[in-house]
Amino acid sequence: MVSEFSKRAISIMKSIPPGKVFTYGRIATLAGDNRAARQIARLLNSCSEKENIPWHRIVNNKGRISLPQGNGYEHQKALLEAEGVIFDERDTIDLRVFLWQPALGDRNQIP
DNA sequence: CAACTGACGATAG
DNA sequence: CCTATCGCCAGTT
Numbered sequence: 063m064v065s066e067f068s069k070r071a072i073s074i075m076k077s078i079p080p081g082k083v084f085t086y087g088r089i090a091t092l093a094g095d096n097r098a099a100r101q102i103a104r105l106l107n108s109c110s111e112k113e114n115i116p117w118h119r120i121v122n123n124k125g126r127i128s129l130p131q132g133n134g135y136e137h138q139k140a141l142l143e144a145e146g147v148i149f150d151e152r153d154t155i156d157l158r159v160f161l162w163q164p165a166l167g168d169r170n171q172i173p
Numbered sequence: 174c175a176a177c178t179g180a181c182g183a184t185a186g
Numbered sequence: 187c188c189t190a191t192c193g194c195c196a197g198t199t
Contacts, residue, residue, distance in 0.1 A: 065196095086181050097194045099181040104196065106180065120180075128180040138180090152187085 067093050071105055078119045081146040082162035083155055085123045092164075103128075118142055119162075125155040 070093040078084050090098040106117045118141040122128045129135040139149060147160050 087183095090181090095195090097182085098196095099194080100179065101181095101195055101197095103180045108197090117180080122181060123183090130180090134180080 067095055067098060067101070068105055070094060071098075071102055072109060072113055072115065075102075075106075075115050075117075075120065076113070077164070078116060078162050081160070083119050083121050083125075083142065083147060083157070083160050084162050085121060085125075085157075087123050088161075089120070119145075121155060125157040125161075126153060 071089050074089050074092050075084070086099040086102045087096075089102050090096060095101075102120070106115060106120060109115055118138045127135050127138050129138060139153070142155070143149065147155055149155060
């Protein structure tokens with residue numbers, strides 16, 4: 063049995079276009095639960111393999127990869143860079159540019 | 174059944 | 187910039 067929240071979250075994650083990233087909290091919010099950021103992580107561990115979810119496009123709200131180095135960090139970074147995502151000197155992604163913003167019609171929002 | 178745990182977030186120092 | 191805490195929910199022990 064999969065909750066509606068999970069189905070929505072999975073649907074959203076599978077909709078993330080290449081070259082863009084998304085954050086846990088944002089997925090949770092769009093899926094209907096503002097505080098379920100942690101469940102997103104759990105969903106990824108549970109379904110990333112069989113549900114065909116592009117888990118590498120999911121990063122935390124600071125634009126950084128949450129995985130520890132040596133356990134997927136480098137792999138995720140490589141996948142993102144292969145899609146055109148840029149990391150700065152502190153291994154941080156510029157969310158102003160690479161965060162997917164479906165509500166804005168996929169346009170970049172530059173303050 | 175209670176306690177732990179975690180690919181998080183926000184706030185405070 | 188960094189670490190420290192607390193809160194959240196669901197799956198494991």
